[in-house]
Amino acid sequence: MTDSEVLEVERKYDVGEGDELPVLESLPGVDRVEAPEDESLDAVYFDTAGLALSSRGITLRRRTGGHDDGWHLKLPVAVGERQEFTVRLGKNPESVPRRLRRLVQVHTRDHDVIPVARLKTRRTTQRLFAADGTALADFSDDRVDSQTLLAPQERATWREWEIELIDGPKGLLKGADALFASTGHHPSALPSKLARGLGRKYPAGADPAPGPEPTGPASAVLLSYLRQQVEALKNHDPGVRENAPDAVHQLRVAARRIRSALATFRKLADPDVTGSLRSELQWLAGTVGEARDNEVMRARLLELIGAEPPELLLGPVAKTVEEHFDAAAHRARAKGLAALKSSRYFRLLDALDDFLADPPLTETAGKDALPTVGRLVSKQRKRLKKEVRALDAESSTPAADAALHEVRKSAKRLRYAAEAATPIFGKRASTLARAAEEIQEHLGDHHDSAVTRDLLRELAASAPGTSAFTYGRLHALEELAGEESRRKFFGAWSSSPPAPLRWT
Template sequence: MALEIEDKFDVPRDFATPGFDGVRGCAEAVDQVPEKLVAVYFDTADLRLAARGITLRRRRGGHDAGWHLKLPKAKGVRNEVTHPLTRSAKIVPRRLSDLVLALTRGEPLIPVAELETVRKVISLRDADGRRLLEVADDNVKGTVLATAFGEDKHVERWREIEAELTGGDEALLKRVGKALRKAGATTAGTQSKLARLLGDRVPVPVLSEPQEGTAGAVVVDYLRSQLTALLAQDPRVRQVEEDAVHQMRVACRRLRSALQSFSDVISETTGIQEELRWIAGVLGEARDLEVIRDRFARTLEELDADLVAGPIRARLGEDLERREGEALARATEAMKGERYFALLDRLDTMVAKPPLTPLAAKKAETTLAKVADKSWRRVVKKYDLAQAIEDAAQRETAMHDVRKAAKRARYTAESLKPLLGDQASCLAKRAKLVQETLGLYLDGVVAQGILLEETGRAREAGEDTFTYGLLLGLERTAAERSREAFPEVWDEIVGKVVPAAR
């Protein structure tokens, strides 16, 4: 993916483009040879991509001819995925169509519009001839493809200017923008040429908005933000980008935790919670192997060389990486299925028309402070129940429930930071400490299980297993130390907790 940093401007057809030689930071402005670009845009028949600010096109002409998928990133910045031109002009390459599956959900991608652009480019350069910024002056003919919408052919013509950084800094972009505005340009009224052409054909979601300041408004706003995060990470997971699986899994967990904690505010979500648990678990297999692989690599790096026997680095590195890749393949396959699409449909419906309870109309601060307090008291209750269990194995299982309750309390408190401020921050920190301290023990148990599996494979292959035993001992010692230290950590945490509300 490439990042574009650009500003767009609307100009009249007779606009006189200013000279840029006098712009500070620019030594010369070089006119490029004009070029003609023809782009066909693809979307579902109901314009699901356009509704999310996403463009998918096949462009002929210019230096970047090919397929382009632009995904919203932030204000003025977009993620762009490119693919070489294919022989077919009507079939979207599988690599790109897969990246928008979370939005298309299996609906076919068809041509919906065509843009013919005559582009004149001015290249701004420094004293060494290095390209800093390009000003593209576009005369555009846009055609809405009638077959996509069952209407008569529609054609529009207009002119616009785009300033895009190619090596300079954002200060230069601002100075160029100022020069364009002084000459009569205005900030573009639409995000893209396609948005301008399609206009009100693009569907606008009808949302049920709870009254501002109510518990319902706070909860729904948070749920929408986490659904947005989930959808943003979906193409990154499919692209196997760094930390994407982790971030998408966290979004799923935060959504599920919110639905659990705020069940008195938003109801009828049990089925959605179960499906979020499913997809988080599917993602978790790959994520857990990634964490364990990194964990073993660090431990082996810290050992003296004479304590590392046999091909253990390869087995705990390459073998686990292969297993991680297989788990990721299973996750992405699940993300192409009807079960995943059905979950996304249900999430869309839930945030558009949330099934709110009468409590949702109550004042946010008072109502949700009680929820935060309840989430922490749930952790305390789980801990007390666990400590009352005499059987060690059963008590260990119960302590896993304490950790899960702490994670839920943490997510709940973090979601309420904008509302409750320091109270929520304090609770979130304490819940996180409980979660992470208990997590050290759980991570050690998981690591021991994988080490035993790999030890068996190494023994069958006739390899030296000395280092495996050493690692098992280290993991067991660290896990036990964490478990033994937890009661003291707990007493300190509980002694400092101030309930959010009573």
């Protein structure tokens, strides 16, 4: 077996020991059924002692026997769909492969990953083919013998059917549901063999939290938004570890949204708890996000250089910029990965989980959402207006640049506050969020220009004589770009400033 990553789409069915097999040829699109093949599979499942993976529907196993022996990690995508990562067996059967550990460390954190169950399966498989020879799916008749490895150890045996798509359509599964239901067999209520093998130890899924309502408690608005963003942070953690495109950016955005919401809605929760969380989230976003800052500035500068006439590029400017950012990217990635492996990060995740599981709410949190949340969002809008009024529209000094950056941060906080309020305010809040986002984008371009100019001065100071001309020219172009984004901001503010929320 070679290492791979595939989307697994399958359905499992509860079956009695003496039940007869269905007539598979009657499934829609199935022309012929391959002769059955028997396999003996032996799988050991790994998790933390607290079953952190199982609580999220994740399975991690080492399996021998059959055509796909190796390590298997399955991450839930949707009902009946899981992303499956496979890695070849190594010399140490108890050592989870490094890549698979990385992919689940946001859940296992610094806890040991240990064997929690062993399942032995006698499998009979038949492949289903279409008339044109396409392999549609594999049908498996499994007889399972399981033993939990956590005290007290328990054993169980059962039989189940499984149909897993290969190149067949999802409609084939609907056809299987109908065919099997006609003989009294229905899809299993449990998501995996491990869930059934663990029995009473398998973590019960949490009941869905009530969504925000205009006349419901204000806390529901905050908690709903935080749940979304904490989940986003966890979902992007593996991508950062794997160096996936845009993962750093998305993780940092999630951390900033959480931090911003805790600030905007600070009156709804214990200030000591939210203050500590905000401090740690600032550390996380700043540390992991350095890699993103480098990506943005590198792309900006190389685009600027690429647009210049060749005769105006004197000296090895492009090469110097590439070398600068290569070294910076290496340092930033190492720093970000160190943060994601740290006890500090794991305790932040613990604290976020604890906050959502048992939120330290204030009396204000129980008040009606519409007026309470409306006032808190409006406070952010008023803060933004006050900062804009204090700006000098004619000044382009470093102090003026810094003031514009503060306005940008306030616009971002207003945007996130309006996003959080959208479930109860609807279009009014989403319109406010878009207006704040436009301001944020204009001033983001302005800030990127200011930071890029600082770097160009730094590079020019150590550049050979001929390169100084090009650095100076690039600096002048960035000054023009900064002025243009500044002009766009003041124009957007004059023509369509963020409108107030109304709830009475």
